[in-house]
Amino acid sequence: MALIGIDLGTTHSLIAYYKDGKANLIPNVHGSFLTPSVVSVEKDGNILVGESARERFISHPDNSVHAFKRMMGTAREWQSGKRKFRPEELSALVLRSLKQDAENFLGEPVSEAVISVPAYFNDIQRNATKQAAAIAGLQVTRLINEPTAAALIYGLNDSEDDKKYLVLDLGGGTFDVTILEYFSGVFEVHASAGDNHLGGEDFTQVIIDWINQECVSKKLECPSNVMAYKLAEAAKKQLSKSSAVEIPVSDTDVLLFDQAQFEKIANSLINRIREPIIRVMQDTELTPADFNDIVLIGGSTRMPVIHQFVTKLFKRFPRQTENPDHVVALGAAIQAGLIARHEELNEVVMTDVMPYSMGIATHNESEPDNHIFTPIIERNQTVPVSKEERFSPITDKQSEVELKIYQGESRFAANNLYLGELSSPMPQDLKKRYVDVRFTYDVNGLLEVIATTGDGSHQRLVIQQTEGRMSDQEVDEAFKKLAELKIHPREKAVNKALTIRLDRLYEQAIGERREQIGEWISTFNKTLATQDEKRIAADVKALQKILDEIENRDWF
Ligand code: ADP
Ligand code: MG
Numbered sequence: 290m291a292l293i294g295i296d297l298g299t300t301h302s303l304i305a306y307y308k309d310g311k312a313n314l315i316p317n318v319h320g321s322f323l324t325p326s327v328v329s330v331e332k333d334g335n336i337l338v339g340e341s342a343r344e345r346f347i348s349h350p351d352n353s354v355h356a357f358k359r360m361m362g363t364a365r366e367w368q369s370g371k372r373k374f375r376p377e378e379l380s381a382l383v384l385r386s387l388k389q390d391a392e393n394f395l396g397e398p399v400s401e402a403v404i405s406v407p408a409y410f411n412d413i414q415r416n417a418t419k420q421a422a423a424i425a426g427l428q429v430t431r432l433i434n435e436p437t438a439a440a441l442i443y444g445l446n447d448s449e450d451d452k453k454y455l456v457l458d459l460g461g462g463t464f465d466v467t468i469l470e471y472f473s474g475v476f477e478v479h480a481s482a483g484d485n486h487l488g489g490e491d492f493t494q495v496i497i498d499w500i501n502q503e504c505v506s507k508k509l510e511c512p513s514n515v516m517a518y519k520l521a522e523a524a525k526k527q528l529s530k531s532s533a534v535e536i537p538v539s540d541t542d543v544l545l546f547d548q549a550q551f552e553k554i555a556n557s558l559i560n561r562i563r564e565p566i567i568r569v570m571q572d573t574e575l576t577p578a579d580f581n582d583i584v585l586i587g588g589s590t591r592m593p594v595i596h597q598f599v600t601k602l603f604k605r606f607p608r609q610t611e612n613p614d615h616v617v618a619l620g621a622a623i624q625a626g627l628i629a630r631h632e633e634l635n636e637v638v639m640t641d642v643m644p645y646s647m648g649i650a651t652h653n654e655s656e657p658d659n660h661i662f663t664p665i666i667e668r669n670q671t672v673p674v675s676k677e678e679r680f681s682p683i684t685d686k687q688s689e690v691e692l693k694i695y696q697g698e699s700r701f702a703a704n705n706l707y708l709g710e711l712s713s714p715m716p717q718d719l720k721k722r723y724v725d726v727r728f729t730y731d732v733n734g735l736l737e738v739i740a741t742t743g744d745g746s747h748q749r750l751v752i753q754q755t756e757g758r759m760s761d762q763e764v765d766e767a768f769k770k771l772a773e774l775k776i777h778p779r780e781k782a783v784n785k786a787l788t789i790r791l792d793r794l795y796e797q798a799i800g801e802r803r804e805q806i807g808e809w810i811s812t813f814n815k816t817l818a819t820q821d822e823k824r825i826a827a828d829v830k831a832l833q834k835i836l837d838e839i840e841n842r843d844w845f
Contacts, residue, residue: 291395292629293402294621295387296435297380297418299358299461299488300588302326303618304387304402306395307626310633312442312619317390318782323614324387328379329353330369336776338386341786348793350515354379356490359462361421362414364756377417377759378767381424385771388427389779401428403625405617407463408434409483409565409644411696412708412736413757419733420759424767430628432733435460436467437478437641438620439586442611444471445623445637452581455569457607458617459562459595460587462488466565468573468580474636480572480669481644482565487558489525489589495554496521500536500544509542525551529591552594559598566602572669583607586616642669643734649726650693650702652683660702662695665728675729682715682722689714690724692740708736709758716744784817787829790836809835 292307301323304315314322319340329342330352337345346353354367360376367374384404391399404427406418415432422429436456443454451472458465465483469476497517504511512520520536524546527534533547552559570576583599585607590596599607626634648664666676682690691712697705713724721743729737740748759767777785791813795806809832816828 290401291391291397291399292622292625292631293391293399294433294438294618294623294625295384295402295404296438296618296621297358297384297404297406297421298326298617299356299463299490300326301461301614302383302387303615304391305618305622306391307622307629307631310626310631312622312626314615314618315391315394317387318393318779319786322618324383324390325355326358326380326383327353327355328357328374328382330372331777334370334372334775336382336774337782337785337789338382338776339782341777341782341789344786344789344793347515347519348789348796356462359486359490361417362411362757375759375767377421377764378424378771380418380421381767381771382776384422384425384427385776386779388425393779400426401430403431403433403621403628404429405433405435405438405621406734407458407460407483407485408436408465408467408481409463409485410734411485411645411706412647412734413706414485415734416758419735420764420767423764424771426768429733431624432735433621433624434465434467434478434481434641434734435617436465436481436586437469437476437639438618438624439611439616440467440469440471440478440584441476441620441623441639442616443582443584444476446611447471449581453575453579454582454584455566455580455603456584456586457562457566457590457599458587459585459589460488461490461589462486464488464562464565466569468569468575474638476637476639477671478639478641479575480569481642482568482572483644484561484565487561488587489592491558492555492589492592493518493521493525495558496525496546496551499546499550499554500538503544504538507542507544510539512538525592529593548593555594559594562595562598563602569669577603577605585609586611586613588614640671641732641734643672643674643730644668645696646698647694647696647708647728647730647736649680650695651680660693662697662700662702662705665726666730668698670730672730672734673732675727677725677727679723679725681724685719685722687715692724692726692738694736694738696736711738711740711748713740713742713748714746716742718744783829784825787813787832787836791832794836794839 294305296303305312317324324339325343327342327346329337329345357376357379388399419429436458440456453470456467464487467481469478501511524534524536535543537543583603646664646668647666650660651663653661665678689712693710694708695702695705699705715722723743725741727739791810
C-alpha cells in the first residue's frame, strides 16, 4: 500500500509518497507539484478543482472559492447557485483530486494518508481536517504539524547531530512557530505557538487597501475587487525580487510601490509575528543564542520584510536551504514511512507537543459572574498525554454537574475556545459527590474527555453539536453528496484549464491581440474535436508556452 503524505495548504496543496528511504513529490495531472487549493463551479454545475479552478477564479470570482482552509472549523458556508458547501467539503474536493493524481501516478489505489495541519490548529479545525479526508474517501493515519514535518526534512538532511531548530512557517493563511531538537535520531518538539489568522493573504489585503486609498486620493478609477487582488498579489511577489514595483491600476495609470511603503503598511502584521516567537522561547526557557538554525518555511517567508524582521530579532541570518513549498509534504510522507516502520527509518523517532492548554470552566466564589478556566492539561506537553483532576459540585443540592470544555490560555473561560460539554449526574451519597475528569490528547492533537463520578459511572464526551463541527451523520451525507456531484474529469483537466485561460485572455484583450487569441481558440477547439491525444498534447504545450510569454510581458 502506498505511503502518502499530504500538505493541504491555504493556497496550494501537495502530495508525496515514501519509498526506499526517501520521500518524493507526486506531480498532478498538469505535471506540477503544486495544486491550487481552489474550487470553481461552472454554469452547468460542473465542478473544477485546482489549476482550472484557479484560472476560472480570475474571470469568475463569484463562482469560485479559495483560501477556504481559513474557514475550517467554522459554520461558514460557501454558496454557488443553489448549492452550499462547507469548508470541509471544499477541502475534500481538493483532497480527492490529489488522491486521483496520486493513484494515476503510482498505479495503485490510495486510501490512507498522513495530512499536515498548522501546529496552531485547534481541536475543531483538526477534526474538520479529518472529516474533510473522510468525505474524500481517505483515512487519516496521522495529523502531523506542518513545522514538524518540515523539520523532519531539515533534520534528516543535516549531517550534524544534536541541533536545536526554531522553525517559522508563514504560509497563505496561518503562522506557526515551533522549537525542536534533533538528537541521535530523535526529533523532539519542545514547544509550538502561532496565529491561525496571519498569513500571506493578510499581506495581500493591506496592499489592496493601499491601492484603493491611493486611487481615491489621486482621483483615479479604482480597479475591480478581483483586479485589485491580482495587482496586489503580483506586486507583493515582485517586491520579493526588486525594491520597487509599478502597479498598473488602469491602462494609463501606474502607482509606484516600494519596500519602505510595504513595510509601513504591513507594520502591524509584521509585529504580530513577534508574539508567538516570544511565547515559545519563554515556554522552553531558550534564548536566541541556543538555536543552531532559524528555519523559514512557507511561501510568505520569501518576503524581504520577513527576512529582515527575523534577522533583526535573532541577530543572524535565517536558513532556507530546502524548497519552502515542498518540505511540508515531503515531511508528511516521511511520517507515513515512520508509521509503517520502514527499515531505513528505524532509528528515527519523533515526538510532538500540543500548543494549547485544555480545561474546564469552574465557578469561583470571589468572581461569581465569570467562569474561571481551570486547565487540566497545560500547553506544550508531549503528546500523547493524559491527566485527571477531581471536581466537586458547588452546592449539596445539585443533581448533576456540567462540564464545559475549553481550549486556550485566558483565565476567563469565555475568552477561550468552547469545544463542547457533558453533564455528569451526581450521586446522593455525600462521600461520592465528585467527578474525576480525565483529558487525553492523542498523537494527532485531538482531545478525548472521560468523566468518572464518585460511584464509578463513566461518561465519554461526545462533543455536542457546536456550530463549527460536523456530526458523523453529516460527514456520511457529505461523502454521498460528493459522489453525486458532477466533477470535471481529472484526465481532461489540462485541456479544460487551457480553454478557460484562453477565454479569460480573450475577454481581457482588445484589438489585434483579441483577434489573435480568438484564432487560437478556434484552432484549439478543432484539435480537440479530432480526439487525437498526441495532436491535442502538442497544441496544449505550444499554446501554454505562448500564453506564458504573453502573460509575463503583460505582468500577470
Ligand atoms: P499555504 O501552505 O498556506 O498554502 P504557502 O506556503 O504555499 O501557503 O504560501 C502561500 C503564500 O505565500 C501566499 O500568500 C503567497 O502570496 C505567498 N508567496 C508565494 N511566493 C511569494 C513570493 N515570492 N513573495 C511573497 N509572497 C509569496
Ligand atoms: Mg503550507
